[in-house]
Amino acid sequence: MSIGARQRRDDIVLLAHTSGLTSVEELSARFDVTASTIRRDLARLTSEGKIARTYGGAMALTGNGGESTFRQRNQEAAAAKRAMARLARTLVHDGESILLDAGSSVAALAVELQHDISLTVATTSLAVLEELADVDAIHVECLGGTLRHPSQGFVGPLAEAALERMTFDRVFLGADGVAVDSICEADLQQTRLKEMMCRQAHEVVVLADASKLGAAPFHAWAKLPEGWTLVTDDSATEEQLEPFRKAGVEVAVATVAPVVPAARES
Template identity: 70%
Template sequence: MSTTARERRRDIVELAHTTGLASVDELSRRFEVTPSTIRRDLAELTRQGEIARTYGGAMPLGAPGAEPTFRQRNREAGVAKAEIARYARTLVRDGETLLFDAGSSVAALAREARSGLVATVATTSIAVIQQLADSDGIHLECLGGTLRPASQGFVGPLAEAALERMTFDRVFLGADGVLASGHVVEADLVQTRLKELMCRQSERVYVLADGSKLGRATFHARAELPDGWTLVTDATATPEALAAFEAAGVDVVVAPAG
């Protein structure tokens, strides 16, 4: 089958909606192109917001199990994330070395921290870099690696190698979901591996998660959190959800509204 890139990408979107999942190998055989060509197609369609990437393939946006893009996450629970970010900003002190994970809640914290804070911030997040690049008081360390378009964050061996050479006073983690068992839920294992390393290199661990993410296990990859971690959430969290974390001995903070 010979198709142009535009025709092939149109057909990929249609297949993602009709089958729910199309793997790279399946698409490569179907369109008689190399797997690397298909990966470029998927990356471009993800950038355009046409599909959501999964491990090995693609799914339509909004499908069960599909990973939302950073742009989608950024539009969700805006008030809650702003409240969480304002509280999280009060936790940091001048002179500290901080680690900012990828994620829209952590990017909101970066917006709060860009003025008035004198600190070193290391990050895997493009959004955090954009927020802090011109901040006079912040020494910014950008951790490289492989870019995940959906999260707009860097992962993989290069990011891990950089982290192993640093230690931090505090790490602020984002999450697709967070469980009272002491686990952060993410779309793939490369993310959870990186988050566990972030925790090991940090003295204090904070998970920033609005109420909709508490107890949510949309994906199967999980990062284990260390003892003594803190959950920072907002007033949309239900009493039942909060009680589960408190019963597990988690330090829970509900950010004040307004």
């Protein structure tokens, strides 16, 4: 490999860490090479575990062998997650039985469920349990199992055994990456449990901000059923959303409220 190519790949990794998402076209123009060359660079860096592929570009890998902690995720795209949670709340109806996955986007939905609704909520999420613990109108079931510290969620045979005994009107899932027919996670136990969740629910809803669309940061995948619903935010481009719509996915886009600067004191 030439020195130029090595330096270019090092610079791509640096950009992924400092700028987040970077498109193939932008990288091609920056380094004055073809898009095909950039795609080969991204493929190599992904195989080496230095970056994660996204729709059309790359992002940095962080945290526990590439997986960020729940606290880190909770701070990422916070406004988008709140907007998605408000939109997802409109899909929930009084008296239903719903299943809430682990993850920061789904935890944001739990916050929206705290008022004026009577539900049965089953969950694998410590964060959801914390949000709903004092809500008298909501009957809470904890699936239990083995705690995964990065996601603050339960997985494993005990969670699976509990899940087999329950059915739900709908399930709300989080994901590290989303394709038209599957979702990506860091761990095979997570993806196995998510597939079971889909089987036990009449409707499947995935909450994923725009950075997750087309992303494949890890190698574990869970298949999604036909007719699922994607809730994302309005920074998603039409290029990102088109494959989902073409595949028959119901797409709901949440409007993120603009940040209003604080008034200065005179």
